[in-house]
Amino acid sequence: MELVCPAGTPAALRAAVDAGAHCVYCGFADDTNARNFPGLNFSRAELDSAVDYAHARGAKVLVAINTFPTAGNEGLWRSAVADAEAAGADAVILADPGLLAHAAEHHPDLRRHLSVQAAAANPDAINFYASAFGVRRVVLPRVLSVDEIAAINREIDVETEVFVFGGLCVMAEGRCSLSSYATGRSPNMNGVCSPPEHVDYSQEGGDSVARLGGFTIHRTHKGAAAPYPTLCKGCFTSEDKTGHVFEDAVSLDASALVPRLVNAGVTALKIEGRQRSRAYVAQIVRAFRAVTDALDAGRAPPALALARLSEGQAATTGAYAKTWR
Amino acid sequence: MDLTVAPNPFFWNADTVRSFYSTLACAPVARVVLGELVCSKRLPFWQGEIPQAIDNLQAGGKQVALTSLALITLKRERKQMAELPGLGLPVEVNDLSALHHIAPGVPFWVGPMVNVYNESTLRWLVRRGATRVCLPPELPMRSVAILANIAQGEGVALEVWGHGRLPLAISGRCYHARLHDRAKDSCQFVCDTDPDGRDVDTLDGQRFLVVNGVQTLSQAYACMADHVGQLREMGVAALRLQPQSVGFAAICADYARLLADEICADRLADNLRAAHPQMQLCDGFGRGQAGASWRGRAAPA
Numbered sequence: 001m002e003l004v005c006p007a008g009t010p011a012a013l014r015a016a017v018d019a020g021a022h023c024v025y026c027g028f029a030d031d032t033n034a035r036n037f038p039g040l041n042f043s044r045a046e047l048d049s050a051v052d053y054a055h056a057r058g059a060k061v062l063v064a065i066n067t068f069p070t071a072g073n074e075g076l077w078r079s080a081v082a083d084a085e086a087a088g089a090d091a092v093i094l095a096d097p098g099l100l101a102h103a104a105e106h107h108p109d110l111r112r113h114l115s116v117q118a119a120a121a122n123p124d125a126i127n128f129y130a131s132a133f134g135v136r137r138v139v140l141p142r143v144l145s146v147d148e149i150a151a152i153n154r155e156i157d158v159e160t161e162v163f164v165f166g167g168l169c170v171m172a173e174g175r176c177s178l179s180s181y182a183t184g185r186s187p188n189m190n191g192v193c194s195p196p197e198h199v200d201y202s203q204e205g206g207d208s209v210a211r212l213g214g215f216t217i218h219r220t221h222k223g224a225a226a227p228y229p230t231l232c233k234g235c236f237t238s239e240d241k242t243g244h245v246f247e248d249a250v251s252l253d254a255s256a257l258v259p260r261l262v263n264a265g266v267t268a269l270k271i272e273g274r275q276r277s278r279a280y281v282a283q284i285v286r287a288f289r290a291v292t293d294a295l296d297a298g299r300a301p302p303a304l305a306l307a308r309l310s311e312g313q314a315a316t317t318g319a320y321a322k323t324w325r
Numbered sequence: 326m327d328l329t330v331a332p333n334p335f336f337w338n339a340d341t342v343r344s345f346y347s348t349l350a351c352a353p354v355a356r357v358v359l360g361e362l363v364c365s366k367r368l369p370f371w372q373g374e375i376p377q378a379i380d381n382l383q384a385g386g387k388q389v390a391l392t393s394l395a396l397i398t399l400k401r402e403r404k405q406m407a408e409l410p411g412l413g414l415p416v417e418v419n420d421l422s423a424l425h426h427i428a429p430g431v432p433f434w435v436g437p438m439v440n441v442y443n444e445s446t447l448r449w450l451v452r453r454g455a456t457r458v459c460l461p462p463e464l465p466m467r468s469v470a471i472l473a474n475i476a477q478g479e480g481v482a483l484e485v486w487g488h489g490r491l492p493l494a495i496s497g498r499c500y501h502a503r504l505h506d507r508a509k510d511s512c513q514f515v516c517d518t519d520p521d522g523r524d525v526d527t528l529d530g531q532r533f534l535v536v537n538g539v540q541t542l543s544q545a546y547a548c549m550a551d552h553v554g555q556l557r558e559m560g561v562a563a564l565r566l567q568p569q570s571v572g573f574a575a576i577c578a579d580y581a582r583l584l585a586d587e588i589c590a591d592r593l594a595d596n597l598r599a600a601h602p603q604m605q606l607c608d609g610f611g612r613g614q615a616g617a618s619w620r621g622r623a624a625p626a
Contacts, residue, residue, distance in 0.1 A: 068442035071468040097421070098445025118421075121398045121497075124406070125422030132424075143497025148398065171494040171541070172396055174440060177463045178493050178534075181543055181616035184609065186463060188440060209529075213615050214623050216527040232494075236533065238525045241504055245525050245536065246496075319497050 001262060001269065001292045004062065004161060005285045008040040008274035013050045015278035017059045020289035024054055025062040025093065026274065032080045033064045034117055035274040036191030044083050051088040060090035066115035067191045068096045078102055085110045093139065095174055100133040113137040113161070117174030117187070123155035130158045137161055139270060141172055142252070146260045146320050153265030162261055165284060165306070166272025168252040168318055170232050178231045182213035194230045201226060253315035255304040258291050326557050326564065326584050327355035328577060329459070329484055332362045332392040333568040334492065335537055336516045341570075342371045346378035348574050350385030353581035355563065357382050358417050358436070360392040364538045365402045367514070379414070390415040393423040395438045396495045396539065424453065432456045437486055437565070438495070442468065444475050451479045459484035459565050462491050462547060465613035466555060473559040482562035487549045487580060489567025490522060490535060490542040491607075491616060500536035509539070520570035531624070532605060545607035545617055545624065548597065550583055550590035552611050572600050
């Protein structure tokens with residue numbers, strides 16, 4: 001079982017490797033990856049050193065180039081693939097069919113993983129990406145139950161990787177324009193969701209209000225701080241109902257489901273959070289490494305007490321436990 | 326430039342479907358995409374109407390294609406998808422996994438739920454057999470211009486989202502069921518009470534989104550009327566209009582008059598507002614702005 005851990009900075013990458021990550025994923029500091037936040041991500045030189053650091057300690061580095069290239073500017077994405085290969089990356093994580101075709105043709109020896117942004121949610125989709133572009137591993141969208149994941153693994157020959165901890169998209173990833181509808185900037189085109197430059201906090205009467213692109217996402221009473229206005233975690237009104245229409249302010253914690261995911265044939269467990277601190281990364285990686293080590297040794301995995309590390313300090317098992325069905 | 330009618334994303338009963346497509350057979354549109362886009366559970370309630378709708382539309386001179394689902398996960402859904410190419414009409418792919426069931430070289434259409442953002446992906450789809458591609462609504466005009474140029478060179482028809490609530494997201498979770506405190510499998514088909522989606526407003530009363538089962542759309546109606554001249558110059562082949570429950574035939578007629586230069590964009594927008602006083606319009610995506618904005622102005626508070 002492979003643990004795939006996030007690194008938004010070289011320091012976080014070293015922290016993840018030191019904490020026992022089998023694999024670290026990261027991206028370049030531009031529009032080419034889906035965590036394109038100010039102050040995050042890697043320069044070419046930083047990636048070179050990061051790969052050296054990880055390889056020297058037996059860990060792999062995966063480079064996420066998983067936004068959809070902009071028409072007229074595809075060169076930026078193509079050079080990201082070339083530079084990842086030159087740095088010695090163990091794989092690239094791609095979503096766009098055009099870029100996958102380019103990588104398969106021009107970088108045939110560079111291992112290709114299918115990003116969750118491609119939202120390949122059934123065996124036909126996965127087999128299609130495998131045969132068309134030689135994809136070797138698929139990161140599964142967070143819309144599937146464990147039983148569905150097991151069924152998928154019975155029908156495909158490539159590896160699967162699933163998210164087990166961190167931020168949770170409730171929409172099929174790579175197929176959501178909610179952020180650009182409110183702000184003009186989207187995960188697919190810009191690698192950002194609900195970006196901070198479009199966020200406005202204000203105090204109105206006794207309320208704290210958080211708006212995104214002018215739309216009110218949270219309004220909390222009596223001085224309680226309004227949470228960050230991630231659009232799909234907002235509180236809205238629909239007819240007689242007021243509440244979190246799409247998803248509560250929770251994040252994913254599937255740590256208790258890891259044994260079932262292993263039985264479902266999953267190859268790798270992914271932790272979300274390239275935007276999180278290196279201390280956070282180290283703590284989560286250490287905790288999950290204890291789980292994978294126990295399972296590899298045939299022992300029962302330890303129960304993890306990770307609640308306080310979750311965003312909003314509330315966690316869900318998302319679609320895995322089938323409660324969405 | 327001509328008009329394509331998108332698949333109806335909402336859950337309408339069989340009678341409504343029958344009368345909608347029988348009226349549409351006389352509308353000034355060139356083609357119609359039929360079928361269930363959003364939720365496979367709805368299909369048994371209205372699929373009996375599809376053969377007659379095809380006959381009516383074809384008798385009215387329309388080209389007809391059948392859509393795939395936008396998100397295929399269940400076995401039943403894969404089976405339906407596998408059968409779609411054998412029905413004798415072009416398939417519109419709205420989930421790339423549909424390509425697993427379409428033999429290389431067999432022509433197909435690509436719908437707006439497929440991520441065609443750049444030249445390489447467009448060329449790749451054309452090589453695979455795509456003959457008509459509707460771009461994702463999120464794309465700004467500068468991307469449309471580049472892709473239209475490629476499409477003309479490749480000899481494929483390019484479409485742009487022209488009118489209707491924007492399909493913004495698709496999920497494994499049913500929001501209609503969630504609003505009724507139910508899970509997806511026990512939804513009791515509650516989305517049938519909202520023929521244009523169920524409104525979701527902000528806590529400050531801003532009209533924002535609508536939910537439609539597992540789909541989320543904009544509450545505002547996209548209207549690309551201002552861009553028609555530009556799109557025509559770029560070589561875009563068609564505007565896509567999404568069905569809505571009230572006044573759709575008149576909407577088709579107005580867009581046809583717009584394309585024929587019989588009315589201007591202002592007149593079309595005025596007509597929309599007169600016929601639908603509650604309708605908010607938006608066109609920000611084309612301008613590279615927030616999709617909710619209209620003619621460069623932010624959505625009203």
